[in-house]
Amino acid sequence: MLAAGCTFTPPERPPLIVPAAAVNSATLDQYRMAVARRILDRNPSYVLQGTLQPMLRSLVVVSFTVDRNGQLVQSAVYRTNGDDEAESTALSTLRRAAPLPQPPARLLNGRGQIELFEDWLFNDNGKFQLxxxxxPQAQTID
Incomplete structure (x- = not known):
């Protein structure tokens, strides 16, 4: 049984390695949203509907690489509070969403890939939001 919780403080992230041609941040934001939507759509039983609790069970930051065809090349937990179950859920829900949408060509690096990060926010019941x-998180503990 996990007794520790966490409030949501956006983690510091390393800079993304995005080609100079990808100066249109709207394109990158649109792609991030398409990937997040795919993860949510492919994992409805894990998705939290409603409000995040004020003290989250876990925050899991996952780094992952997608190739030009939308295939998941690699994924790893980048930051966590040590909740093995939440880490496993984050990684498995990402894998279940593959293949991901094909990234726009201008977002690809020299290897024909894009590197992304996403945060899985977990309530005590094990369900998450991206x-x-x-x-918004609840402000008071009931």
Whole structure:
């Protein structure tokens, strides 16, 4: 049983390696949203509907690489509070969403890939929201 919780503080992230041609951040944001939507759509039983609790069970940041065809090349937990179950859920829901949408060619690096990060925000019940589409957290503990 996990007794520790966490509030949502956006983690510091390393800079993304995005080609100079990808100066249109709207394109990158649109792609991030398409990836997040795919993850949510492919994992409805894991998705939290409603409001995130004030003290989250876990925040799992996953780094992942997608190739030009939308195939998941690699994924790894980048930051966590040590909740093995939440880490496993984050990684498995990402894998279940593959193949991901094909990234726009101008976002690809020299290897024909794009590197991304996403945050899985977990309530005590094990359900999550992705930071890209997360609702505001509750302000009080009931």
């Amino acid at each position: 930071r890209t589409f997360a609702s």
